[in-house]
Amino acid sequence: MNIIEILLLLLAGFLSGVVNAVAGGGTFITFGAMSLAGVPPIAANATSSISQFPGYVTSTLAYWSDIRRIWRSALLLAAVSIIGALLGALILLALDNPSFRAMVPWLLLAATALFAAGPWLKPKPRPDAKIFGGGSIMGSLVQLVTAIYGGFFGAGMGVMMLATLGLTQSGDYHHLNALKNLLSIVIAAVAIIVFVSGGVISWLHALLLIPGVALGGYAGVWTAKRVPQIAVRLFVIGTGLFLAAYYFVWP
Template structure:
């Protein structure tokens, strides 16, 4: 592998972990970097799950002060997330690369639009309350989000923040902590399916994983200091670029 490709993949892993910890959307970056490096879309998508996993873990640990107050109440949402992720990952493995490639630009556009609309999709949270398991509607919304996360994943973070904001209580950082915890579950289940299906590019993953882990922890620090609008604008630009890139390739 050329040195420049390795540097690109490492930096993409770092940026992905950082933006996932702040607001989600890191899959745009890892998926795009591996696509530009020449990987088939299904392999790039599956490998993105592996590269982002350490970032999910480190950002979750960085939020442990919040998580330790509600993790028992979130076990049902974790189980629902696991079932949804399993379904989404199996659907992905049922497709071939040309079929998935045809879906990719539309998925990217939808995910980018969702990400851009994120601030208007979530009502004002309720400070001072624990984030607990919500209603049946909340459970179904989390299942649908997990199916999407297992299948593709780009924009999953903002989708989850939106649905959690509608169905759970807690301030932004508490909801973000819950989002990171559930993202760990979704990614873990999807990775098991992708590994069993033999669709992981391990060399690229090994290069990106350290960057993702460092970025995930750094992202929690930057979440309180870097304007979210700046991060969101960057992720939206990446999503639009990738969507039009795949339309052109199609």
């Protein structure tokens, strides 16, 4: 690894932390940086999961008071998320790099479209609704599909989960976001265990990304107060489209 690749990964980690704090979508940046650095797509996807994990933890801690009230009602969805994430991660490991690489541009386009639609997919506040009234079969099935996607390819998972929880669960936006953060930890943790067991993590790249993600998350608070969220969202969408074009043109 040369100095340019090292600087690229450090910068990508920092930018990822910033955009996650402001608008979400940092996975696009870490995955893209590793792709440009020549990391095979399966390893880039798996390593990106590890680099984003600390952000899931800190986001969940920010909602700790809400999570203390909902964790019992979230157990069923957490169990479903474990199963889905396990299936998604195992499906990824069952593929070879050429097969997964052929899927990546389509996955990136879908994730970019999902991210772009994020503001319109946010659940409307329902403060008078019963908090998480459902352990419905439909809610569990929808969460299973979301968890499979998250275990297989995590980009856009948060937006997808927030949208689906808004359709299947009760509660206002902040309670749904707390549940989304909690389930994101579950999905990411299961996927990481599978990826580590499968030996597809590039630890050197992960060690370069994680400090940048942490610093970027802290700086994101400053950025959020000064940079319009739409500008950050457009940057992430542009990154997603660039990566999709990269994988289409350079197979």
